[in-house]
Amino acid sequence: MTFSKPDRRQMLTGMAALPALSVATVSLAPLPASATPQELREAVAAFTKGRPTEEGRVTLDIPPISENGNSVSLSVSVESPMTEDDHVRQIAIFAEANPLPDIVRFTLGPRAGRAEVATRIRLNDSQTLLAVAEMNDGTLWTGTAETVVTLAACGIIL
Amino acid sequence: MDQARISVPSTATAGEVIELRALVRHPMETGFRGDSRGRLVPRDIVSRFECLYNDEVVFRADLFPAVAANPFLRFFTRATETGTLEFRWTHQDGETLSEFAEITVT
Numbered sequence: 001m002t003f004s005k006p007d008r009r010q011m012l013t014g015m016a017a018l019p020a021l022s023v024a025t026v027s028l029a030p031l032p033a034s035a036t037p038q039e040l041r042e043a044v045a046a047f048t049k050g051r052p053t054e055e056g057r058v059t060l061d062i063p064p065i066s067e068n069g070n071s072v073s074l075s076v077s078v079e080s081p082m083t084e085d086d087h088v089r090q091i092a093i094f095a096e097a098n099p100l101p102d103i104v105r106f107t108l109g110p111r112a113g114r115a116e117v118a119t120r121i122r123l124n125d126s127q128t129l130l131a132v133a134e135m136n137d138g139t140l141w142t143g144t145a146e147t148v149v150t151l152a153a154c155g156i157i158l
Numbered sequence: 159m160d161q162a163r164i165s166v167p168s169t170a171t172a173g174e175v176i177e178l179r180a181l182v183r184h185p186m187e188t189g190f191r192g193d194s195r196g197r198l199v200p201r202d203i204v205s206r207f208e209c210l211y212n213d214e215v216v217f218r219a220d221l222f223p224a225v226a227a228n229p230f231l232r233f234f235t236r237a238t239e240t241g242t243l244e245f246r247w248t249h250q251d252g253e254t255l256s257e258f259a260e261i262t263v264t
Binding site (some may be wrong): 013025070071072075095098099100102103104105106107108109112113114115118119120121123158 | 175176188190207211214215216217218220221222223224225226227229230231232233234235236238
C-alpha cells in the first residue's frame with residue numbers, strides 16, 4: 001500500500017479555496033468601522049448648515065496617546081466672555097474614524113459663565129478630532145486635536 | 159440608568175462661576191458591537207443630559223454612541239440665586255432620571 005501524494009493540480013485547487021473561506025468570514029463583520037470622509041462632511045454640514053467656519057478660538061484637549069479607546073478624556077474650551085451679547089451657543093465634536101462621525105454636542109449660553117466642557121469618549125482608531133463652536137452672532141470657529149489609540153473601542157467580539 | 163452621582167458646591171457668591179460634575183451609570187451600548195455569537199447588540203444609550211437652575215436649562219448635552227460608558231460631564235454655570243439644580247438624563251426611549259442639589263448663593 002502506498003500513500004498517494006496530492007498532485008500539483010489538487011494542491012492548487014485546495015489553496016485557492018482558502019482565501020474564499022476567509023473572505024466569507026470577513027464579510028460577517030456587521031458594520032464598517034469608520035465613517036467615510038463624505039459622512040464626516042455631511043455630519044459637519046448638518047451642524048454648520050453650510051456656513052463658513054474659521055480656525056481658532058476653540059481648544060480641544062485630548063491625550064496625545066490613548067491607551068484605551070473605550071474611555072478617552074476630552075475637554076473643549078472656547079474663548080468667549082460668555083455674556084448676554086457675546087457667548088457660545090453650541091459646541092459639536094466630530095470624529096473622522098469612528099463608525100459615526102457625531103460624538104457629542106453641547107448647548108451653552110450666557111448662564112454658563114465659562115465655555116468649557118469635559119467628558120469621556122470612545123475612539124475606534126488613531127485620528128484627528130474636530131470641534132466646531134457656534135457663537136450667538138452665528139459665526140463658527142473650529143479646533144482640532146490628534147490622538148494615537150492603542151486599544152480601539154467599538155471592537156467586534158467574536 | 160439607575161444610579162447617578164453629581165457634584166455641586168453647596169454655597170457660592172452671586173455671580174461666581176461654579177464647576178458642576180455629573181455621572182450616570184449606564185453601559186452606553188453603541189449598536190456597533192457583536193455579542194459572543196456574533197449577533198449585533200442593539201443600541202441602548204442615554205441620549206440627552208440637561209442641567210436646570212431653578213427650572214431654567216443652563217446646560218445641555220446631546221450624546222451619541224461615542225460617549226463612553228457611564229457618561230461623565232464636567233461643565234460650568236454662573237451662580238445667580240439660591241435654589242435648586244436639577245440634573246436630568248434622558249434615555250433614547252424617553253425614560254428620565256433626575257438628581258437634585260440645593261445651592262445657597264450669598
